Amino acid sequence: MKIYSIAFILREAWKGLTRARISTFAAIGIIAFMLVLLGTVFYTFNVIQSVFTGIGEQLEIVLYLKDGLKSEDREILKNKISSMEGVKEVIYVSKDEAWKRFKESFKGNKFVLEIMGKNPLPDSFEIKVERPEYIEILAKEITALPGIRDIDIPLEIARRVNRLISWIEFGGVIIVGVFVVVSLFVISNVIRLSFVSRIKELEIMQLVGATSFFIKGPFILEGVLCGFGGGILGVIVFNVLVFLFNKYVLSSFPLFSGFVPCDTLNLSLSLILFGMMVGGIGSVIFLERHLKR
Amino acid sequence: MIEFRNVTKYYDNGVLALDDVSFKIEKGEFVFIVGATGMGKSTLLKLIYREELPTKGEVIVGGVNVARLKPHQVALLRRRLGVVFQDFKLLPNKTVYENVAFALEVMGYSNREIRTRVGRVLDIVGLLHKSNCYPSELSGGEQQRTSIARALVNNPAILIADEPTGNLDITTSWEIMDYFKRINARGTTIVMATHNKEIVDTMRQRVIGLYKGRIVKDEYKGSYE
């Protein structure tokens, strides 16, 4: 392809965009709006999902060890558990440590402390898991290990949290999917509408011998550029919204305190890319419908 | 160069525009297509540059059946033809200069080549001073001359002109016809539909007459009547 031809396509696309300014702005605005919507929906689900995963992460299995377990055996046990799939962290809490914590929490309550008398608490492991769905499987494996006196498993809560998370994920996929389809439809139609006034132009181009490369090139590029413009604008608005949300909404709910805001960079890039892609697709659909041969 | 073999054309709405038309035009000929309004002149020309396809029969241009061409080949065919459209078909958002240059741009000419060629052809049709006007700022005759300039700019092997003098005064018409005569003498085949009796009668070229879609006359050194 000659350099002149590339320059021609670029120039024509630019002229097309700057000429019909109103419809270009309208298209960019609507694309931006759809992308903000899409981003917001996606982000909202991400927040909800993270919150529940956070709750799940706080669940832990507590393992009480038999009295008089030798420290080598304890180490072996700890390593075994640490190497199990889904285990994030194993923390050893000695009976003295546990007693200290206990006394701390019943400080001022002499009565309870007196009843307890000498430290009756055993050594224990606190086992944190990567995701709450591991709790059930791990519990079985761990129970079978030697040297264990008792085990404390938050099974019922884990099950509930798991069920909730899978519902949220399922709903998120469906709703985000619906929004993707809707914005695909809206954006490609916006592109099409901003082009309809130029159908006659297409015919004239064909009649003077322009190949489809020359006819389609500028239109597709225009669509992609519109998508890019809408993407940039949308992403700016979206990030401002996320910033405000994190600052004013998230921080005022203790429920969300553990939540680390997800990385909006990748999401932003995806939104821009999506805008460009759909802009291009919109142009192609328009050309397919109106370029008769 | 151009051959119609028993060509019949029905439009989608059922109108019979051409009825069993056959003729042959050799390279370098100058042919007038005459006939009253609605008799099928434009239809005949459209079949040559393949804006329309025949319902029956074959249209052969440069040795190939145009109905068989792929889209890309249609574009290449049209580049070898220069077409002056009855309704001009100018791009409304391009200036006179850009409209003419456009035909060369789609063929991948260099900018410098485009500048010299467009300047020359606009000079020929007397529109150099209107280079930067948009079609909406032009008179009918000026639009027509822009359309003529665009058809000529690529030195086409075949010039197809649909009433190219329809909006021009007699002096300007003759200027254009003189130019047509010159490029015809250099080997360009010309097929021109017209209502202009004076031009046809004075030029004394081949005349094909249409009446209700049929050829009713085909004379060398013919006249309008």
Ligand SMILES: Nc1ncnc2c1ncn2[C@@H]1O[C@H](COP(=O)(O)OP(=O)(O)OP(=O)(O)O)[C@@H](O)[C@H]1O
């Ligand atoms: N696109 C079309 N669809 C349907 N009918 C058409 C179409 N174009 C032309 N016709 C009909 O075909 C017939 C021939 O039209 P054509 O344009 O070839 O006439 P013409 O000889 O060029 O007339 P004029 O001298 O007015 O330009 C007319 O009856 C016209 O109404």
Ligand SMILES: [Mg+2]
């Ligand atoms: Mg006509």
